[in-house]
Amino acid sequence: MAEDFTPPISQMQSTTLTDDSIQFENFSRRVLIKNIVGRPDGGVGLAGKKVTVGGWVKTGREQGKGTFAFLEVNDGSCPANLQVLVDASVSPLGDLVPTGTCVLVEGELKKPPTGTKQNVELRVCKVLEVGPVDPVKYPLPKTKLTLEFLRDVVHLRPRTNTISAVARIRNALAYATHTFFQKNGFLYVQTPIITTSDCEGAGEMFQVTTLCTDAEKVERELKQNPPPTEAEIEAAKLLVKDKGGMVADLKSAKASKEELDASLSELKNAKENLSRLEERSKLKCGIPQKDGKIDYTQDFFARQAFLTVSGQLQVETFACALSSVYTFGPTFRAEHSHTSRHLAEFWMVEPEIAFANLEDDMNCAEAYVKFLCQWLLDNCLDDMEFMVKNFDKTAIDRLKLVSSSPFERISYTEAVKLLQNVTEKKFENNVEWGIDLASEHERYLTEVIFKKPVIVYNYPKKIKAFYMKVNDDEKTVAAMDVLVPKVGELIGGSQREERYDVIVKRIQEMELPLEPYEWYLDLRRYGTVKHSGFGLGFERMVLFATGIDNIRDVIPFPRYPGRADL
Known part of the structure; x- marks a missing residue:
């Protein structure tokens, strides 16, 4: 029988550490x-304590003519x-010094000699x-590696x-997301990955089907066991007739x-053979x-289905039915794009607020983004300092700016006028009323004109999805985008169209099937x-926080055209 083990209190719950207390890892x-x-x-107060540590060797070197070795373990x-x-x-x-070696060691924490940069080291016993x-x-290898190289491993x-x-920052943002919505009375709902409807109406969806697999299976089966000839079927029919006559x-x-x-048993066997x-x-090869x-009635779901x-x-x-809710999960888009802002599989945070209008929606989005930024400053500062040192010197300042600044709010029409009046910059995409603002426009608004986050609202109806509430002017919808420095659009949202006749008309206008x-x-x-x-692109939030340039480097397993590793 296995020994019954109850961990000490220090392993079961987080405690405030005193100068000489040790917090053990659960389990x-x-x-x-x-x-x-x-x-x-820096660990000085733990000198003299015996601990067990596990990790991977970042660098290792033998010293003292091979009598001992220093390992940098993480x-x-x-x-x-x-x-x-x-x-x-x-x-x-x-066996210990090669980079990448995994070690689990037991030893005593010691204060290293004066003049070394370490506050504490572990002497292994x-x-x-x-x-x-x-x-x-x-x-x-120990040499500095590019992010492009790392995508191949x-x-x-x-x-x-x-x-x-990045993984720790991403984890912190996910934790903060659930914390924010749970504290504000939202219910977490897991929505389906497989669907029969196109939310955006763009048609760039991955299809889910077993028809190709079934066709390949039939093809293999027919190769191994060819279908019967007409003569074989006629012979089987004659046998059934003969056995029936004998009965x-x-x-x-x-x-x-x-x-x-x-005789009845022989007739039964003959009929079963004929049926087979x-x-x-x-059996036919192909779709x-x-x-x-x-x-598609022959498909797994008896109709077309998509991711x-x-x-x-x-x-x-x-x-x-339940008022305020949110979903947080993977989404998919079959857009054949190789830009630094696109993935085939990405994650979305999508809250939905009952009895709320566009202003309520903007208030929630602003509070949520501020909460995420402050959470990283409070709980992930060491990793953010790493990003500042290695990727973006302004990363922490950007978090502080967004977490503390009231967001500017302007209509789409006002935004277009402001951009049209810009003379010191030539945009690659011309600005005119009715266009979908490009990233360069969004970033100019937030980084140059206002120098803080901006919420643009009331977009032209023709460039937005069918479910957005049509405004009284019949030209715009109650939509809003949250724009932030570094990435431009971080959040897209709207008041939903609740009027039955209006939304039916919108679906038909966009030539979607009812x-x-x-x-x-x-x-x-x-x-x-x-x-x-609204929807927040989770990877875009990680990009915004870290200052990393390519979205493929802020998701654990990037999927994009031609690549679906692991």
Whole structure:
């Protein structure tokens, strides 16, 4: 029987650390490096304490003519490494020093000699585990690596300082997202990844189908076991006829029960064989067709299905029943783009607020973005300092600006006039009323004209989705975009059109089929409610926070045209 183990209180809950207390990692009986070097005293107060530490060797070097080695170990809990000193008498040093080696060691924390940059180091008394590395083949050398190079080793890149820092910032933003909405009375709803409706109406969706797989399966089966010939089927029919005649003759002759049962069994087998042959003769290679079109009734869902581009439409069903809700999950777009701002798979945060108008929506979006920025300043400052040092000197200042500044609010018409009056810059895209503002326009508004976040509202109806509420002028819709420095549009949202006749007209104007949206129209037919919502592109928020330029470097496993590694 396994030993019953109850961890000490220090392992079961977070406690305020005193100068000499140690916070153990739950469930693995080790101490995180951040709980040593991340202390206000840099770990000095823990000198003399015995701890177990696990991590990966960033750099290792033998010293004293091979009598001991220094290892810089990182476990991913923080940007800083812990210096580990191992004597040759404790473990073979050659197994420990290669970059990438995983070690689990036990030892005593010591204050290093005066003049060294470390506040504390670990003197190892026992090496518990080693995950060895062949330094000749290890694809992540100690030299500085480009982010482009790391995309080719996506399974190993979390071990680098940059990607691990991005992962911690991303985690902090996800935690902050749930914290903000939960504290403000929102219910978390998981919306489907597979859908039959196109939220944006752009048609750039990945199709979900088993028809190709089924066709390939039939093709393989027919190669292994070809379909029966006409002669084989005719012979099987004759056999059934003969066996049927024999049964009839035996009944007429009043044969014994044993003879009749045997003959009936032979007839049954003959019929089953004929049925199998006829079924196999119907097998056809290729996609099933009907009236010259693909027959989706033969598909897995008996209709066309796609990977979702947004959970908004589905989460509205819960907003119209449970009030404030939000969804946070992956979305997909089959846009064949190779720009630094596009992914085929990305994450969206999409709240929906019942009984809320556009102003309520803007208030929520502003509060949410400010909350995210302040959360990083309060909880992820060491990683943000890493970003400032290595990627964007203004990253922390940008977070402070956005978290503390009231957002400017201007109409789309006002924004166009401001941009048309710009003389000191030549835009690549001409500015005129009715265009969808480009990233260069958005960034100019927030970075140059206002020098703070901007919310642009009341966009032209023709460039926005069918579900946005049509304003009284019949030319604009109650839509809004939150623009921030570095990335431009961070959030897009709107008050939803709750009037049944108006939204039906909008669907028809955009030449979309009504049938896939009948369930969505029910929300307007039965107990309609005024409601608003928005979507925040999660990777764009990480880009904004970190200052990294390419969206492929702020998502764990980037998917884009030609690449779907792992």
